[in-house]
Each structure stands twice: as structure tokens, then as C-alpha cells.
Amino acid sequence: AQSVAQPEDQVNVAEGNPLTVKCTYSVSGNPYLFWYVQYPNRGLQFLLKYITGDNLVKGSYGFEAEFNKSQTSFHLKKPSALVSDSALYFCAVSGGLSGYSTLTFGKGTMLLVSP
């Protein structure tokens, strides 16, 4: 079965500093990888995806993520954090035996950016 691990429950970073939110995955075959963000009392919003091609993908709000097949990772990054980036971030994967119609989410990582 496919799975996603987000090893950090919370990441704290000062505004203006770079941020990284970690994600590793397990799936047989080629993965489709996604990051979603959830603001308080709001639905999940799509940030970016990796399907194929360039390992570095760029998404909304200045976020990017790098697909690393050998390390089975898809870490989310941003060069300079904003206080408004504070939210709950979810990594997700599809593929393998569950097929590409089913997304498996990680538990989420709370990002807190301090002024």
C-alpha cells in the first residue's frame, strides 16, 4: 500500500528565513506527488504537483518542491518565509496498486512563521 510520512508535526521559522517542510513517500511504480495547504476554517488548497519531467517544480505563493527518487522524498521549500505562510501543509501521493485515482495524504505539518 502507498503511504506518506511527514516526520515533523510542526516547523517554526522566522519571517524572511528559508523554510523546508519534509515529506517522504512509499509507492510501487511511478508516483504522482502533491502538496496542499489548509488555512484555518478553510478547505485544502492545491500548491503544486510532480507528475513527470523536471525534478524541481514550482507552485503557488513562491513555493517549490524537489522530487528525489533515490531518497523517495518530495520536500516543500520556500526561499523567504512570510507570516501569512503559517498554515497546515499536507503532502500526498497517488499511484501504485491503489492507482492514480486515489490520493493518500500525510498527517500534515503545521508551519508557524514568526514576525
Add this chain to the structure above:
Amino acid sequence: GAGVSQSPRYKVAKRGQDVALRCDPISGHVSLFWYQQALGQGPEFLTYFQNEAQLDKSGLPSDRFFAERPEGSVSTLKIQRTQQEDSAVYLCASSLKGSYNSPLHFGNGTRLTVT
């Protein structure tokens, strides 16, 4: 409307009652998904429709859970004889196409509390 709409926003049910949760997807979106999000966890897949066809219901936790999308637009998730373990946020998402090259658009969810 501009986004995925779910109703009611909150639902409190006594154990043993039946509940019905509604999802209005973005107009023209082919695919519709239901997810269950327990407190402190990531969303877990319940079921998937492409137009009116329910293509995958492998995530429904028991035969008390039933979903339909009879005209390929609005969907209803029904839970019969609710139990306390059914307490969660139920998320609906839609996408324009029938593949995961198309990102999911989530509603704000229905928070179900079973007392």
C-alpha cells in the same frame, strides 16, 4: 458558485441517527471525491465518482456509509446509524478532468459530531 460548496457546515447527531451530507462541486467538473479527516490526521479517501459512475468505493469504512451522484453533479454522502467513531470532518473535492493531472478543489468540509 466559484468553489466547491458543502452543507451543512456543522452537524451534530445522536448515536444511531442517520445523516446526509451534501456536496455541490464546481460546475463542469467531471470527478468528485469524498474524504474523511479525523482530528489531527490527514484526509483519508472514501469514494470517487466520474460523472454519475462510482468508480471506487474502497475507502468506505462500513456498509453504513453510502454515496451517490445520480445526475453527475451534486453528491450526497449518507451515514446510517451513526457511531461515535464517525465523528470527523467530511471533505468533498472535485476536479475538471478524470485524471490526476487535474488538481483537486476542496470544499470547506462538514464537521460531524456524534454524541
